[in-house]
Amino acid sequence: MSDPFDIDPPLQPLRTGILLVNLGTPDALEVGAIRRYLREFLSDPRVVELPRALWLPILYLYVLTTRPAKVRHAYAAVWTEQGSPLRAYSLQQLAGLRAELARRGHDLTVELAMRYGNPSLRSGLDRLREQGCERILAVPLYPQYSASTTATVIDEIGRQLATFRDQPEMRFIKRFHVEDGYIDALANSVREFWQAHGEPEKLVMSFHGLPRAVVEKGDPYFRDCMQTANQLAARLGLPRERWLATFQSRFGRTPWIEPYTEPTLRDMARQGVRRVDVMCPGFVAECIETLEEIAMGVREAFIEEGGEDLRYIPALNARPDWIGGLADLVEKNIRGWA
Incomplete structure (x- = not known):
């Protein structure tokens, strides 16, 4: 010593x-x-x-x-x-x-x-x-x-x-949330997925949700999510009607920020949308919320309402x-x- x-x-x-x-x-x-x-x-x-x-x-x-x-x-x-x-x-x-x-x-x-x-x-x-x-x-x-x-x-x-x-x-x-390396990697993952599987009618970007009251008190999370979504859509050259940001994983009975992911996908299927791709830009590694909730649960809900295919675009992981x-x-x- x-x-x-x-x-x-x-x-x-x-x-x-x-x-x-x-x-x-x-x-x-x-x-x-x-x-x-x-x-x-x-x-x-x-x-x-x-x-x-x-x-x-x-x-x-x-x-x-x-x-x-x-x-x-x-x-x-x-x-x-x-x-x-x-x-x-x-x-x-x-x-x-x-x-x-x-x-x-x-x-x-x-x-x-x-x-x-x-x-x-x-x-x-x-x-x-x-x-x-x-x-x-x-x-x-x-x-x-x-x-x-x-x-x-x-x-x-x-x-x-x-x-x-x-x-x-x-x-x-x-x-x-808007760093070039992050947005570029997200955009590349989408482009590669579409090159391999073709493009959908719509791209849904599903972020984890928060209670509305939290955002109303000054939490910048919703703003950050929308800035990410807008930057990614711009990088992909997507017109506004081809993409949507939603929020998942609601817990409890209080109002959370909307639109909610699963109800939105159910509505889209009922309105005649047949092919949707969903990604979760807020998660940089796969987890229960991306794989079980979205790739399995929300996909099942979409098809249950008449949709033909909901494809999950993987998280960035170790790309x-x-x-x-x-x-x-x-x-x-x-x-x-x-």
Whole structure:
């Protein structure tokens, strides 16, 4: 152990670390593991903005006693040998970013953490500090900013750093919803899909929903989503009548931002639209919301109402152009550090 009172301590290079952060996932396809994950996720006051005295009894007496078994069936439909798709693709993104940054000549330490579940944010910070990182760039993998996603990552990192005696210097990426690397990768994925399968009558961009009250209080999420949708449509050269932005994953009875994805697709089928492609630009890695909710559930609903085909355009995952865009984002935000 070094002497803390050494009057001639050796100078150490200031190493920079990158912490990729995604939402999280249960550790296993078991009701108990799903319950632990949901408890952590839904206990976050940034996620459910109800008075604690009202929400916590509902959470513990109803949601956590009934929902885990129901959610297990959804996870089972998309589970892989590597665990949940979110975990598998996040690890691929981690490996891809490490390789791309090294190829560009950067000597950076890159780690992955989840806001809820494992690997935890604390473990990610600890791994970076153990490798000598004095400067850390946190990269929440949420293209559009919301208090319920990006802000809660920043909150939790702050809580963890409050226990560090020797804190690292921190930077955070707030959003990347209109960054060229992100929009280009989305556009390329659509073009490649259409080249292989032909174009649909309409393209639906389905984003995760939020309660209307949250946006009315000043959350910029809806604005960010619409800016992404407009930029992507412009990059693809789509006229306004050929695309639509919708919002999925509504939870509870309060009004959420509209239009809702599944009811909208049902209406489109009833109105005579036969072929639709759906993508989820707000998710950079496949997860239960993209695969089970959209590619399976919404597709079934569309066909049930008379539609002929609903095709899901995959998330960016570890596409080389997206990994390149992610590396561009990192380079832009570590200027002056490395």
